[in-house]
Amino acid sequence: MSNKASPRPEPAAQEHVPLKARNVAFDWAGTPLHWVPGDPSTTHTINVLHLLLPAGERWFVHVYKQALPLIRDARLREDVLGFIGQEAMHSQAHDGVLPHLRAQGLDPEPYTAQVDWFFEKLLGDRTLPPGRARQWWLRERIALIAAIEHYTAFLGDWVLNAEALDAKGADPVMLDLLRWHGAEEVEHRSVAYELFLHVDGGYRRRARTWALAFGALVFMWQxxxxxxxxxxxxxxDGKASAKDFWRGGREGVLPEPAAMLRSIPQYLSPSYHPSHYGSTAQAAAYLARSPAAVAAEAGSPGGA
Structure with missing residues (x-):
């Protein structure tokens, strides 16, 4: 299969919006450890985001700052700068949950240390000579981010529509964090893929890095x-189980495994473009009413 860029996929019409970072803050004082009442399994399945995202999104920002000199399109450069600002804020917001977990007797450091190693060492900068080798590693990581962003946008779209979490009485501050973040993932869902197309776009690299990203996400999440x-x-004797994960999918408090599997051929399709999945209008509507985002817009950050 050729690694040459395939014909450029067409984005959905009217999907482009200017991106801006929202300086949100959340008050965790009233959030219980099991913020999905009576369901520690669902709570902790989603809580993994707080352990993965801070290091991962710092890595996104680091890689994209290195990519800026490769961008020859003014609008794409503006989008990447907006993406960098939003991802930096996401990292800070999820980092803010970790002291709350420690205060409730659950110290995340043994796991976050492994996540830090993964992004900072395994996927970090390497001592490579200037030129082709260094550019290859940068393009490889840009492609990895595009694949990961396919799944962050999938999760963002899911949580915006996860009414079962509301019905189950999930903590409103945690839901606002997840939906504010999810809405911004949907809002900027095309940027990482557009950058990949701009600097490379090769199908073999897209497929290879998707496999690496998907495998790493599944491994680290479990x-x-x-x-x-x-x-x-x-x-x-708390134990994570596949049975609880499938049960959460059936109830709608977790993503359905079948929907996650359907997302695989979407990304691997030659005609794939992120703008065809998720709704920018829905994301904008949530950001217009998110307690944290509204407070940030008013200049007085605060949680729900």
Whole structure:
């Protein structure tokens, strides 16, 4: 299969919006450890985001700052700068949950240390000679980010529509964090892929880095679920199980595994473009009413 760029896929019409970072803040004082009432498994499955995202999104920002000199399109450069600002804010917001977890007796550091190693060492800068080798590693990481962003946009679209979490009485501040973040993932869902097309766009690289990203996400997520369940101070012999994950998908409090599997051929399709999945209008509507985003717009950050 050729690694040459395939014909450029067409984005959905009227999907482009200017991107801006929203300086949000959240008050966790009233958020319980099991913020989905009576469902520690669902709570901790989603809590893995707080362990993965801070380091991952710092890595996104680091790589994209290196990519800026490669961008020859003014609008794409503006979008990448907006993406960098939003991802930096996402990292800070999820980092802010970690002291709350520690205060409730669940220290995430043993797991976050592994995540930091993964992004900073395994996927970090390498001592490579200037020229082709260094450019290859930068393009490889740009492609990895495009694949990861396919799944962050998938999760963002899911959580914006996860009414079962509201019905189950999930903590409103945590839901606002997840939906504010999810809405921005939907809002900027095309940027990482557009940057990949701009600097490379090769199909073999797209498929290879998708496989690496998907495998790493599944591996790290299940390790994070096991870590939370085994270290939750309120659980006796807590264990993560595939049965609970499938149950959460059926109930709508977690993404359906079948929907996650359907997302694979979407990304691998030659005609794939992120703008065809998710709704920018829905994302904008949530950002217009998000308590944290509204407070940030008013200049007085605060949680729901």
């Amino acid at each position: 390790r994070g679920m096991r870590f939370f369940m085994e270290n939750d101070p309120t659980l006796r």
